[in-house]
Amino acid sequence: MKKVFTLMTVALMLLFLSGNVEAQNREVEFEHASWKKVLKKAKKQDKLIFVDCYTSWCGPCKMMARDVFTQDHVADFFNSNFVNFKIDMEKGEGPELKPGWKINAYPTFLIINTKGEVIHRIVGAYGADEFIEYVKEARTEDKNFAALSKAYETGKRDGEFMFSYLRALRLANLGKEEARKANKYIASLAKDDLLKKENWNIIKYFMKEPLTDEFRFVLVNRNRFAEIHGQKEIDDKIYNTFSKKIESFQFFYPGNGREYDKAGFDRMIQDLQTSDFPKATELIAIALKNEYQRQNDWSKYATVIDGAMDFALLKNYENQFGYFDSAASMIAKASKDKELLTRALRWATYAAEQEGRVEHKSGYLATKAKLLELVGNADAAKTAKIESDKADKAAEKAGTKIISVPMMKLGGMKPAKKK
Numbered sequence: 001m002k003k004v005f006t007l008m009t010v011a012l013m014l015l016f017l018s019g020n021v022e023a024q025n026r027e028v029e030f031e032h033a034s035w036k037k038v039l040k041k042a043k044k045q046d047k048l049i050f051v052d053c054y055t056s057w058c059g060p061c062k063m064m065a066r067d068v069f070t071q072d073h074v075a076d077f078f079n080s081n082f083v084n085f086k087i088d089m090e091k092g093e094g095p096e097l098k099p100g101w102k103i104n105a106y107p108t109f110l111i112i113n114t115k116g117e118v119i120h121r122i123v124g125a126y127g128a129d130e131f132i133e134y135v136k137e138a139r140t141e142d143k144n145f146a147a148l149s150k151a152y153e154t155g156k157r158d159g160e161f162m163f164s165y166l167r168a169l170r171l172a173n174l175g176k177e178e179a180r181k182a183n184k185y186i187a188s189l190a191k192d193d194l195l196k197k198e199n200w201n202i203i204k205y206f207m208k209e210p211l212t213d214e215f216r217f218v219l220v221n222r223n224r225f226a227e228i229h230g231q232k233e234i235d236d237k238i239y240n241t242f243s244k245k246i247e248s249f250q251f252f253y254p255g256n257g258r259e260y261d262k263a264g265f266d267r268m269i270q271d272l273q274t275s276d277f278p279k280a281t282e283l284i285a286i287a288l289k290n291e292y293q294r295q296n297d298w299s300k301y302a303t304v305i306d307g308a309m310d311f312a313l314l315k316n317y318e319n320q321f322g323y324f325d326s327a328a329s330m331i332a333k334a335s336k337d338k339e340l341l342t343r344a345l346r347w348a349t350y351a352a353e354q355e356g357r358v359e360h361k362s363g364y365l366a367t368k369a370k371l372l373e374l375v376g377n378a379d380a381a382k383t384a385k386i387e388s389d390k391a392d393k394a395a396e397k398a399g400t401k402i403i404s405v406p407m408m409k410l411g412g413m414k415p416a417k418k419k
Contacts, residue, residue: 026075030086035093042083043114048138050082051101051110053089058106060125068128077132081139082111105173111138119146123173134171145172157185159198166206182206191217200229203237210241210271211264219275235278242272242283250290265291281313289327298335301327302343309350325351325364332370345371352384359400362391 030052031038042049052069054061068074078084089098089106101110101118111120120138122131137143142151148165162185169178186194186207193199194217207215218225218238225234249265252258269287272280285308292301305327307313314320324347331344348371352364365388372381395401 028069359395
């Protein structure tokens with residue numbers, strides 16, 4: 001009886017241990033042999049090669065290794081369909097293979113056939129399921145990067161194909177080539193062809209420049225596009241395209257022979273002024289605020305902010321109170337003119353009174369307090385500061401306090417001297 005009990009105990013322990021082994025996460029099995037041996041193994045097994053091109057310092061590379069390649073379904077997919085090869089591009093064979101593989105960022109993932117030809121490339125870190133979908137395209141003869149590139153070179157240009165090709169260029173981190181070919185394709189279309197459903201995704205994802213005849217066609221024919229694709233879809237595209245352009249003007253820094261495109265900025269404002277786009281005035285107010293700040297023209301700057309407030313140009317803008325607060329704060333820093341400071345105080349007061357979120361209200365009240373101090377109203381400044389502190393404590397209690405984190409200074413650091 002004791003012997004039977006012992007055998008049962010051993011059997012249960014073995015069952016428990018085997019269950020634990022099975023419960024452990026499987027991982028993508030990477031080869032660590034030479035590239036020549038990996039290629040030879042792929043030929044023997046008649047499999048494509050999945051290559052993880054990484055570096056020791058690359059954070060996204062580590063994330064993929066830790067969080068994606070250790071998931072069971074990811075491991076099963078790659079281990080059954082590929083010979084997997086992981087290589088540090090700065091060590092061993094890495095520097096020798098890098099030029100031929102045209103690696104320009106990390107992580108870069110390559111799919112290579114048994115002839116050693118790169119047929120697909122993916123740059124960047126992704127979630128497991130999304131990444132698998134991108135890799136699956138490599139196994140589709142007409143969807144992998146090499147096939148799409150060959151089809152493009154032979155003259156294929158229909159909308160559905162061009163979307164797939166431009167998307168593949170983006171996945172491969174070939175941004176300049178993507179932009180050049182997207183712009184060339186869009187410019188080649190007859191204007192009414194822009195309305196075709198097959199071209200909408202190209203417009204939506206790859207038309208980035210508002211200062212073109214093609215974008216102006218979209219803007220002027222906004223309602224025609226909306227009938228096909230929906231009002232929100234087209235309005236979001238128009239707004240986001242202008243916003244990105246406004247941002248590029250705002251953060252333009254001269255250098256390397258580049259000059260500020262003032263004529264382009266003026267054309268953009270004119271296009272917005274003559275359009276019937278509902279958010280045109282909002283975009284103009286944001287653009288002109290940035291432009292006069294760039295020029296340090298505080299008189300015109302204040303006129304724009306006054307107009308935005310008096311005519312409620314930003315009533316539907318999600319960050320309208322932040323707009324007025326930042327403008328008031330800018331004048332407080334940039335000008336000692338009492339008339340300008342008084343105008344700025346009006347903006348700050350408006351933002352503080354209208355804002356309902358205590359975490360933002362605290363900052364707006366602090367701006368108001370600063371301006372009251374600058375115009376010589378010390379008592380009111382003290383009251384505003386008390387109100388700011390009160391709102392700050394309320395935000396902290398609610399767990400919504402906005403914590404300011406200083407930017408890390410990266411310049412001026414030198415490597416340690418070798419002893």
